[in-house]
Amino acid sequence: MPDWEYATDVVVVGSGGGLCGAVTAAVHGLETLVIEKEPLIGGSTAMSGGVLWLPNNPLMRAEGVPDSFDEAMAYFDSVVGEVRPASSKERRAAYINEGVNMIRFLQDLGMSFRRCEGYSDYYAEMRGVVGYSSRGRSIEPTVTDGNELGPWLAKLRPGIAASLGVVVFTGESAALQTIKRSPRAVTTAAKVAARTAAGKLKGESRLANGAALVAQALKIAIEHEVSIWTETPLVDLVVENGRVTGVVAKRCGRDIRIRANRAVLLSSGGFAQSAEMRQRYSMQPNSGAWTVASPGDTGEVIEAAIQYGAASDLMDDAWWIPASVMPDGRPAPHVGERSKPGSIIVDQTGDRYFNEALSYMEAGRQLYARNESTGGKAVPSWLIMDGRNRSRYLFSFQPNTPDEWISSGYMKRADTIEELARQCGIDPVRLSATVDRFNGSARQGVDPDFHRGEGAYERYMGDALHKPNPALGPVEKPPFHAVALYPGDVGTSGGLLSDEFARVLDTEQRPIAGLYATGNCTATVMGxxxxxxGASIAASFVFAYIGMKHAAQVASRSR
Structure with a gap:
């Protein structure tokens, strides 16, 4: 067996939530190396909103927002439901309890967060659900000056703020969607503009969202002498006598063997960008064309661990977000648009089949469920909006309808519902009947079929100025518009099975010595x-923290 070219205590594969694990290991005295396959650091985490869903977190306590372990567990039971290995009672409890400890740990090291007030739990106030928080359990990083990273700033994957050209908090996004009609939204926009301008005047490279989260964690990792190698993909694991003792990685064009004396933490993405794995595991149709996950989400890390006996679960699922396909072929996720009054979603037969304002993951699951029950009549579905909706609210961050959207056929437009139906290939009579039924109750602010607008999240994402139901209004004012919706995603949510200590389990449910995992390469605790x-990013950070704390404890005992 060839010699090791490099040796360290901990090897972390992936630089999203894995940075939290790297920091944890380093602070506990373990020499740590992070290997990242992409040229840039942060993966899908840097590209995300950077929000963390953490029950009973210290920011809630500081602001007097009530919560408890028991309420959070009750909410898990209501929403996640079935207890299975990936979402066992032990893993749920570890996530809730250690999430509190993790945030305190990161705050003590200099990371800074803010509460997303009003960004309610996604199932808050819905029928049959208990233990929720209507004020919300989500937090996000404060604005960060990327210049503090020095030369590492050039290695950071750009986030949402970079693409928008403004420094906006994720917790502000719902308000900004009503900027054409809400004084509150205008005030929020003014704050965003002032924040952005102030950064430029000070010569700062201001970051928000996922880029800020990764930047803050990266800064601490650098301060604690964590080694970070980019453009270094994992090739294989090294297993000796049943224990993972290191990895093989490709660096500078050749394979090198890296010894991990204490632990290997897998924190890569999932397989959202692998057409072959999507065809093999995902609900269909899905080739990965509708994902907005990091280009590095190609699944080889999951397959490497499975080769050595690792168990997997939830491989058919993903973090779904209904998306349209823009004229340039780019998928565009739609979150708040579905919650605005004057809109409706129907399948290809013209029937409405779910509450359009549900959370994005639930909406994606509804698309697939309907597609299966109708023999392929719901992918794509159609998001239909009336003229009042299009004049009041942003769509894909655009205040108006670009001519290209209409000329390319991406967005259909017609003066009548019947003509719109014909453009979409829907039976005009059936769609007209669906809209008439919907409008009859929507004018009263009620939805007897699917209860749209009853949940706190649905109202939060709606239009507070629209009465009596912020998330519900008739589709009646021409011209009418329609866009095809597909089950897009921000990453897969199934993968390696791990326990409450983030140890990867084999097919007999036994821990594989020396191997830990977190993030989208694992089967999520969220079921x-x-x-x-922020449930996915939070779980990635929490179990990275748990795993490396456990590895440090094992190392301490062995010493």
Whole structure:
């Protein structure tokens, strides 16, 4: 067996939530190396909203927002439901309890967060659900000056703020969608503009959202002498006598063997960008064309661990977000648009089949469920909006309808519902009947079929100025518009099975010595649900923290 070219205590594969694990290991005295396959650091985490869903977190306590372990567990039981290995009672309890400890740990090291007030749990106030928080359990990083990273700033994957050209908090996005009609939205926009301008005047490279989260964690990792190698993909694991003792990685064009004396933490993405794995595991149709996950989400890390006996679960699921396909072929996720009055979603037969304002993951699951029950009549579905809706609210961050959207056929437009139906290939009579039924109750602000607008999240994402139901209004004012919706996603949510200590389990449910995992390469503790904004990123950070704390404890005992 060839010699090791490099040796360290901990090897972390992936630089999203894995940075939290790297920091944890380093602070506990373990020499740590992070290997990242992409040229840029942060993966899908840097590209995200950077929100963390953490029950009973210290920011809630500081602001007097009531919560408890028991309420959070009750909410898990209501929403996630079935207890299975990936979402066992032990993993749920570890996530809630250690999430509190993790935030305190990161705050003590200099990371800074703000509460997303009003960004409610996604199932808050819905029928049959208990233990929720209507004020919300989500937090996000404060604005960060990327210049503090020095030369590492050039290695940071750009986030949402970079593409928008403004420094906006994720918790502000719902308000900004009503900027054409809400004084509150105008005030929020003014704050965003002032924040952005102030950064430029000070010569700062201001970051928000996922980029800020990764930047803050990266800064601490650098301060604690964590080594970080980019453009270094994992090739294989090294297993000796049943224990993972290191990895093989490709660096500078050749394979090198890296010894991990204490632990290997897998924190890569999932397989959202692998057409072959999507065809093999995902609900269909899905080739990965509708995902907005990091280009590095190609699944080889999951397959490497499975080769050595690792168990997997939830491989058919993902963090779904209904998306349209823009004229340039780019998928565009739609979150708040579905919650605005004057809109409706129907399948290809013209029938409405779910509450359009549900959380994005739940909406994606509804698309697939309907597609299966109708023999392929719901992918794509159609998001239909009336003229009042299009004049009042942003769509894909645009205040108006670009001519290209209409000329390319991306967005259909017609003066009548019947003509719109014909453009969409829907039976005009059937669609007209669906809209008439919907409008009859929507004018009263009620939805007897699917209860749209009853949940706190649905109202939060709606239009507070629209009465009596912020998330519901008739589709009646021409011209009418329609866009095809597909089950897009921000990453897969199934993968390696791990326990409450983030140890990867084999097919006999036994821990594989020396191997830990977190993030989208694992089967999520959230099961088939998404309890609140930032549930995926939070779980990635929490179990990275748990795993490396456990590895440090094992190392201490062995010494």
């Amino acid at each position: 088939h649900a998404y309890p609140g904004a």
